[in-house]
Amino acid sequence: MIKFRQIFLIILAIIIPVVRGQMEDISFGEKHIYINTFQQYIEKMIFGSIGGIMQYLICCTIVEYYNPMPKNKLRLQNIFREIRYGIVQLIFGCFVSMSFYYYLYPYTPYYKYFETHDYTVFHFLYGITFHWLWTTCIGYWTHRMLHLKYFYKYIHSVHHSFKEPTAFCYCAAHPLEGFIEGNLLLHTAELILPIHPMQTMIYGGLMAFNDLFAHDGGKYDHSDHYRHHLYYVVNYGDAKIDRFFGTAYDPKNYPVKEKCTYLPDFKDKDHPLFQRYK
Numbered sequence: 001m002i003k004f005r006q007i008f009l010i011i012l013a014i015i016i017p018v019v020r021g022q023m024e025d026i027s028f029g030e031k032h033i034y035i036n037t038f039q040q041y042i043e044k045m046i047f048g049s050i051g052g053i054m055q056y057l058i059c060c061t062i063v064e065y066y067n068p069m070p071k072n073k074l075r076l077q078n079i080f081r082e083i084r085y086g087i088v089q090l091i092f093g094c095f096v097s098m099s100f101y102y103y104l105y106p107y108t109p110y111y112k113y114f115e116t117h118d119y120t121v122f123h124f125l126y127g128i129t130f131h132w133l134w135t136t137c138i139g140y141w142t143h144r145m146l147h148l149k150y151f152y153k154y155i156h157s158v159h160h161s162f163k164e165p166t167a168f169c170y171c172a173a174h175p176l177e178g179f180i181e182g183n184l185l186l187h188t189a190e191l192i193l194p195i196h197p198m199q200t201m202i203y204g205g206l207m208a209f210n211d212l213f214a215h216d217g218g219k220y221d222h223s224d225h226y227r228h229h230l231y232y233v234v235n236y237g238d239a240k241i242d243r244f245f246g247t248a249y250d251p252k253n254y255p256v257k258e259k260c261t262y263l264p265d266f267k268d269k270d271h272p273l274f275q276r277y278k
Contacts, residue, residue, distance in 0.1 A: 041102040048094040053087055059209075060167040063216050067166070070266060075166070082162060085172035092175040096183040097204075101197060110194035119196055127195040131203045134192075135185045140237035140245075142180055147233070155180075164260050165229050170211035182207070224249060230260070 035041050069075065105111055117123075146156035159173035171178060186204050189195055217226030223242070227249045228235040234249040235242055242248040 035098065035102045038102075041098055045094055045098045048098060049091045052090045052094055056086060056090055056168075056171065057083070060170075060212060063167040063212060063218075067216055067218055068266070069166075069217075069260075074261065075164075078162065078164065079166050079168050082166060082168035082172040085158065086168055086170075089171040089173055089175060089178045093171075093178050093182055096179055097187070097201075100183070100187050105190075105197070108191055110190065113194040114196065117194070123194070123196065124199065127193070127199050128203065130193055131186070131189050131195065131200070134189045135203075135207060136238050136241065139181060139185055140241045142185070143236045146177060146180070147236075160229065160232065163229050165215040165217070165226065167212050167216040169215040170208065 035044055064079070145151060152160075155174045155176050159169070159177060162169045162172060165172075182204070186200050186207075190197070190200060213220040214223060214225035215221075215229075223237065223239045224235050231249065231254065234247055236247055239248065
């Protein structure tokens with residue numbers, strides 16, 4: 001079985017060629033922002049969307065290939081439907097982020113912060129820490145909000161239509177959900193503290209990979225998010241926060257266990273994934 005470090009190296013090998021050309025124009029040495037003209041704004045949206053879609057398709061395909069769940073007709077139909085939603089979400093998300101940096105960021109408090117301050121390890125450490133705390137804690141409650149009747153009916157139900165998701169499902173959602181749980185969380189952090197845009201982009205990529213593995217349902221789904229799609233009202237976010245607020249999955253509360261429909265075709269009955277969802 002392929003190891004996590006091998007998956008990580010494969011993903012890096014895919015990402016670097018795709019984004020290297022764009023990274024030449026984006027660096028921590030930039031004084032404030034890297035989108036200065038409307039032409040750059042359009043270029044970043046186009047290349048960002050293409051790069052994001054390529055990474056999405058290739059990385060999710062690799063993870064799905066090594067997922068032992070049977071690749072039956074139902075699962076493949078599910079994947080193609082996830083991709084249709086996912087591509088739209090990626091394009092919309094890129095549009096929102098580039099629009100923020102081009103139209104709104106110049107009017108924010110920390111726009112020219114790095115003209116008078118060097119980007120240091122300190123900035124990196126507090127930026128990563130705050131981004132993690134912000135997206136983890138606020139992200140939990142925005143997810144809970146999306147389960148309120150109105151938001152669920154018109155927005156979140158799209159994502160939950162995939163009861164048995166695959167890696168491709170991590171961004172298969174209504175565009176407004178991607179905005180609320182992705183763009184909004186990432187960029188509001190930049191309004192609170194001076195965080196370099198490049199660092200925001202990197203952290204956003206890390207969030208995407210975390211969500212990818214969470215929807216894959218394999219051993220790297222550390223928060224057991226796959227079970228959230230089976231039961232709806234458990235495992236909203238990070239495992240520690242779910243335990244703190246009493247929303248972590250507890251089999252004692254669910255005597256009738258939801259089962260994955262792919263399990264009857266599972267060949268290795270001793271596999272940990274089969275034992276987890278049987």
